[in-house]
Amino acid sequence: MANINPIIKGEYKGGLRNELTHLKSNNTIMTDAPTDNHGKGEAFSPTDLVCGALGACMMTIMGITAEAHGFNVDGTTYEIQKTMVADPRRIGQIDIVINFPHHEYTDKQKAMLKSAADTCPVAKTLGSEVIVNVTMNF
DSSP states (O other), rough: OOOOOEEEEEEEEEEEEEEETTTOOOOOEEEEGGGGGSSOOSOOOOHHHHHHHHHHHHHHHHHHHHHHHTTTTTTTTEEEEEEEEETTTTTEEEEEEEEEEEEEOEEEEEEEHHHHHTTOHHHHHHHGSSSEEEEEEO
């Protein structure tokens, strides 16, 4: 058995469900297989979590950028759509629509936010295998 310093502990619960525990905070989430892949779709699927991680990562990096430059993006909402492809089964496309609160963002701030989203580590990890479309509504 390899020695690692885990940040997450997972347990397969049966019935295509997993429980994941974030060890530092003890927060847990459940996953379920999606209905199009033998599951009940009663929780996030693992690929849903990838898409959610992308959206949350983008927002986190944009939040860091906004704070560093003296403006905020609090209250920003986002919606995510996932498209699966076959052979091999994987995420083929992720569409994210980001709706910023109605502030008077300058062109410079908008450019900074767009650039920040592009530098998200999750997006960089996905690479070019997954098409990512991001729409920002200011």
